[in-house]
Amino acid sequence: MPRALLISYIDKDSFFHKLNPVTKLVITISVIILIFITKSFIHNLIIFIFIIPFAYYSKLTKQVFMPIKYLFIIFVILFVIQGLFYPFRETVLIQLPYGFAIWTEGLIYASMISSRLLVMLVYGYLFVLTTHPGDLVSALRKLRLPYIFGYIVLATLQIIPRVQSQMATIIEAQKSRGLETKGSIVKRLRAYTPLLGPLFMGSVQNAIERATALEARAFSAKCEKTSYRETIIMKKDKVIMVLTIICLIIFGVTSWLL
Amino acid sequence: MAIVEFKNFSWNYSGYRSKVLRNINLSINKGEFFGIIGGVGSGRTTFCSAIMGLVPHLYPGNIDGELIVDGLNTEKSSMSDLSTRVGLIMQSPDTQLTGAGMNVEEELSFGLENLGTPRKEMIKRVKKMIKLIGLESFKYRNPFELSGGQQQKVAIASVLIMQPEILVLDEPTAQLDPLGTTLVFNLIKKLARKGITIILNTQKIDYLAEFADRVAILNDNEIRKVGKTREVLTDINLLKKNRIISSDFTQLSNELINRKLYKGALCMTLNDAKEMISKVKRG
Ligand SMILES: Nc1ncnc2c1ncn2[C@@H]1O[C@H](COP(=O)(O)OP(=O)(O)OP(=O)(O)O)[C@@H](O)[C@H]1O
Ligand SMILES: [Mg+2]
Numbered sequence: 001m002p003r004a005l006l007i008s009y010i011d012k013d014s015f016f017h018k019l020n021p022v023t024k025l026v027i028t029i030s031v032i033i034l035i036f037i038t039k040s041f042i043h044n045l046i047i048f049i050f051i052i053p054f055a056y057y058s059k060l061t062k063q064v065f066m067p068i069k070y071l072f073i074i075f076v077i078l079f080v081i082q083g084l085f086y087p088f089r090e091t092v093l094i095q096l097p098y099g100f101a102i103w104t105e106g107l108i109y110a111s112m113i114s115s116r117l118l119v120m121l122v123y124g125y126l127f128v129l130t131t132h133p134g135d136l137v138s139a140l141r142k143l144r145l146p147y148i149f150g151y152i153v154l155a156t157l158q159i160i161p162r163v164q165s166q167m168a169t170i171i172e173a174q175k176s177r178g179l180e181t182k183g184s185i186v187k188r189l190r191a192y193t194p195l196l197g198p199l200f201m202g203s204v205q206n207a208i209e210r211a212t213a214l215e216a217r218a219f220s221a222k223c224e225k226t227s228y229r230e231t232i233i234m235k236k237d238k239v240i241m242v243l244t245i246i247c248l249i250i251f252g253v254t255s256w257l258l
Numbered sequence: 259m260a261i262v263e264f265k266n267f268s269w270n271y272s273g274y275r276s277k278v279l280r281n282i283n284l285s286i287n288k289g290e291f292f293g294i295i296g297g298v299g300s301g302r303t304t305f306c307s308a309i310m311g312l313v314p315h316l317y318p319g320n321i322d323g324e325l326i327v328d329g330l331n332t333e334k335s336s337m338s339d340l341s342t343r344v345g346l347i348m349q350s351p352d353t354q355l356t357g358a359g360m361n362v363e364e365e366l367s368f369g370l371e372n373l374g375t376p377r378k379e380m381i382k383r384v385k386k387m388i389k390l391i392g393l394e395s396f397k398y399r400n401p402f403e404l405s406g407g408q409q410q411k412v413a414i415a416s417v418l419i420m421q422p423e424i425l426v427l428d429e430p431t432a433q434l435d436p437l438g439t440t441l442v443f444n445l446i447k448k449l450a451r452k453g454i455t456i457i458l459n460t461q462k463i464d465y466l467a468e469f470a471d472r473v474a475i476l477n478d479n480e481i482r483k484v485g486k487t488r489e490v491l492t493d494i495n496l497l498k499k500n501r502i503i504s505s506d507f508t509q510l511s512n513e514l515i516n517r518k519l520y521k522g523a524l525c526m527t528l529n530d531a532k533e534m535i536s537k538v539k540r541g
Binding site for chain 2: 009132133134137151154155159162208209210211212213214215216217218219220221222223224225226227228229230
């Protein structure tokens with residue numbers, strides 16, 4: 001079975017890996033809050049560049065940037081659509097034929113959104129890469145979040161690769177029966193439509209099986225739950241969390257005032 | 259003392275006209291090793307899932323009569339209450355994995371986490387179970403990436419570790435090789451000796467002959483016969499009528515009796531056969 005394409009934890013012995021999941025969650029959420037406070041995409045790019053030391057200290061310098069290529073097409077669409085049709089357009093940057101124009105405000109808006117996406121993606125991905133799902137669940141349980149929430153996080157991470165490989169299997173099966181998956185977009189869309197049926201039925205079947213398996217393991221037993229994996233909030237976690245929040249306030253206020 | 263009691267129990271899956279289990283009357287005693295045999299599609303898997311309460315709590319349908327498990331009416335009690343008493347092991351391994359464990363150890367501990375077992379105790383039991391079932395070589399692998407046989411071992415271990423009072427096994431060795439099968443049956447026997455109630459549905463009647471106290475034939479959605487293991491498994495006509503192939507030992511002894519080469523009772527186990535052969539030799 002193929003490993004997850006996008007979402008998967010990579011086991012490394014690094015400083016960042018050893019932090020408590022809650023600490024990493026605080027860092028990630030702080031960064032996300034911060035990019036929604038900033039008013040200029042340049043600030044967002046600076047925040048983006050800060051991923052480099054983080055990535056370095058988690059020994060995942062290359063992997064963190066892998067998913068950016070999936071965003072590329074979204075960036076192109078954003079820039080084209082916002083550049084041409086941004087509703088609050090005022091300044092023409094380049095006049096195009098047939099009354100079209102590329103608008104400065106549209107491009108600025110697109111770069112703002114793109115930089116936010118970029119930052120969320122790499123920081124989010126760093127979190128996923130460095131946090132063992134079991135630890136995350138255990139930490140969430142300790143925070144007294146409902147344990148079902150913890151399971152959903154964990155199982156989603158586990159089931160996604162299964163759905164991916166299921167999809168690959170269905171596609172292979174259909175291809176061997178003459179399904180065309182190449183050609184124009186319309187052609188491809190038409191080709192993939194018949195795959196949705198088996199995939200959906202498979203998912204329903206999967207859900208029932210998973211529910212059975214969970215019940216067989218006393219998932220709904222009403223008692224105080226415990227955790228196999230231990231997650232302790234250590235002194236360094238506390239220090240980093242406090243520092244993160246201080247940084248959030250300083251950067252947030254500065255960026256807002258600039 | 260009855261620990262599982264079917265009282266005129268019938269079940270049909272909603273949307274299907276005919277009943278998958280029809281007027282089942284059966285009581286299984288505490289500490290008993292109880293075997294189920296029968297034909298394909300006769301409702302044996304449904305029988306097993308009823309004891310765990312999957313029928314009717316997970317599958318929609320209609321119950322007539324009642325099923326009492328350890329004093330609980332399965333229809334009226336919750337699955338969480340039943341799940342602390344009954345352990346269910348099914349035939350296909352990957353459907354029994356929860357997705358809650360990134361590796362085998364965590365998959366094993368998941369049930370204990372749900373029961374609130376203290377962490378120290380949990381670690382101890384996981385270690386013991388890994389050794390008992392022989393999972394050492396892949397204990398850090400992702401359960402979804404194991405072979406069918408390995409997955410089945412993990413599934414069995416994950417249920418056993420919860421130490422249920424009643425263990426229901428639905429063709430647990432269907433995916434295992436002969437070595438794995440022997441290992442699992444020996445394990446089941448060990449558990450039976452500890453006083454756990456075992457309900458085992460299997461096609462491998464040689465193993466039932468060896469271990470079971472009583473055996474029931476479930477065929478075409480009804481219980482056709484319940485009796486002492488020897489009484490049921492050496493009744494060649496009864497088995498034939500229910501499309502069950504009797505053990506090679508039974509067939510051999512039957513053949514020898516028919517040819518007037520042997521005058522004893524029908525054999526059921528390897529030991530019976532050995533005894534018979536020594537008698538035939540002497541005779
Ligand atoms: N979830 C379900 N929904 C509807 N019908 C079902 C369901 N599960 C089983 N059945 C039907 O109930 C009947 C008995 O199935 P069951 O799996 O209990 O038999 P079995 O004796 O275990 O068969 P096998 O020898 O194949 O394991 C079959 O006709 C089957 O189609
Ligand atoms: Mg079955």
